[in-house]
Amino acid sequence: SAVISQKPSRDICQRGTSLTIQCQVDSQVTMMFWYRQQPGQSLTLIATANQGSEATYESGFVIDKFPISRPNLTFSTLTVSNMSPEDSSIYLCSVSGTSGSRGTDTQYFGPGTRLTVL
Amino acid sequence: DAKTTQPPSMDCAEGRAANLPCNHSTISGNEYVYWYRQIHSQGPQYIIHGLKNNETNEMASLIITEDRKSSTLILPHATLRDTAVYYCIVRVGGRGSTLGRLYFGRGTQLTVWP
Numbered sequence: 001s002a003v004i005s006q007k008p009s010r011d012i013c014q015r016g017t018s019l020t021i022q023c024q025v026d027s028q029v030t031m032m033f034w035y036r037q038q039p040g041q042s043l044t045l046i047a048t049a050n051q052g053s054e055a056t057y058e059s060g061f062v063i064d065k066f067p068i069s070r071p072n073l074t075f076s077t078l079t080v081s082n083m084s085p086e087d088s089s090i091y092l093c094s095v096s097g098t099s100g101s102r103g104t105d106t107q108y109f110g111p112g113t114r115l116t117v118l
Numbered sequence: 119d120a121k122t123t124q125p126p127s128m129d130c131a132e133g134r135a136a137n138l139p140c141n142h143s144t145i146s147g148n149e150y151v152y153w154y155r156q157i158h159s160q161g162p163q164y165i166i167h168g169l170k171n172n173e174t175n176e177m178a179s180l181i182i183t184e185d186r187k188s189s190t191l192i193l194p195h196a197t198l199r200d201t202a203v204y205y206c207i208v209r210v211g212g213r214g215s216t217l218g219r220l221y222f223g224r225g226t227q228l229t230v231w232p
Contacts, residue, residue, distance in 0.1 A: 001164070030214035042205075043162065043222040058219075092161050096217055104150055104169075104211030107220050109161035 002027055002097050004110035012116045013083055020079045021113045023093030028073035031096035033107070034066070038089045046091075049076040083117045090114050121145065122206045127227040136193040138226055140206030143187040150211045151182060152220070153191045155202040155228075162205065162222075165191065169211065196230045203227050 003026040013019050023032065032049040046066055048056040055068040070076045080087050093110040123141040130136040142151065152167040166173055166180045168189075173180045179192040193200055205225040210218030 004161075031217060033220075042224055045219060045221060048219070090159075094161075094220070096214065098213075104167070105213050105217045106152070106164055106167060107217075108164060112159075112161050114159075 001108050002095050004093055006093055006110045006113050008113060010114040015084050015117055017083055018079055018081045020077050021091050023076045023110055025074045025095050029095040032076045033094040034078045035092040036089045085117045088115055088117045121208050122223055124206050124226045129229045129231060130196045132198060132230055132232050133195055136196040136228060138191040138204050141188045142208050145186050145208050148210050149208045151189050152207045154205045157202040198230050201230045
């Protein structure tokens with residue numbers, strides 16, 4: 001499985017500011033994803049980070065609010081823009097990886113970034 | 119959108135087998151069953167996945183019914199560290215960009231007690 005690190009691990013920010021979260025993988029991966037987990041809730045997929053092209057966003061998420069970069073096959077960033085207290089969540093990076101020979105990739109998750117917006 | 123149904127909570131005595139059920143009656147032929155778990159405040163951990171045959175690894179066993187409409191995750195000897203939320207997810211299998219997206223439902227909160 002891939003080893004995934006995220007920076008920062010946690011942050012406390014003021015409303016109206018922006019925060020960029022970094023995701024680094026120890027090997028080249030085809031697919032990278034960003035998820036959000038609001039307090040007491042399950043995970044919600046924000047977008048797929050595509051290398052060399054614009055990210056693909058899920059319904060309810062837009063590029064202006066969550067710009068994503070993916071400059072290479074091991075790194076991606078997610079920016080949470082113009083933050084409000086409703087953006088307080090854990091943000092998780094995830095990557096696809098090969099799992100044996102059973103015909104399909106699986107997916108691994110980073111430790112998450114805990115964001116609190118005041 | 120989550121296509122699975124799981125009980126919201128279960129408990130299990132330490133050392134006993136934990137059997138977590140999942141219904142996925144609308145599963146398609148090209149969809150795999152995946153199981154993840156999330157221990158409090160950590161990123162989800164991959165456990166196991168399968169298409170139609172039963173699977174076993176060092177963490178758990180996955181039993182999929184013949185009609186593929188339901189499955190059971192078995193933790194053979196539950197420990198206190200297995201206390202977590204367990205997610206059953208169906209997704210289109212594939213490699214790279216053909217891999218389907220992973221959408222999480224509410225999962226099952228498993229509590230293992232001493």
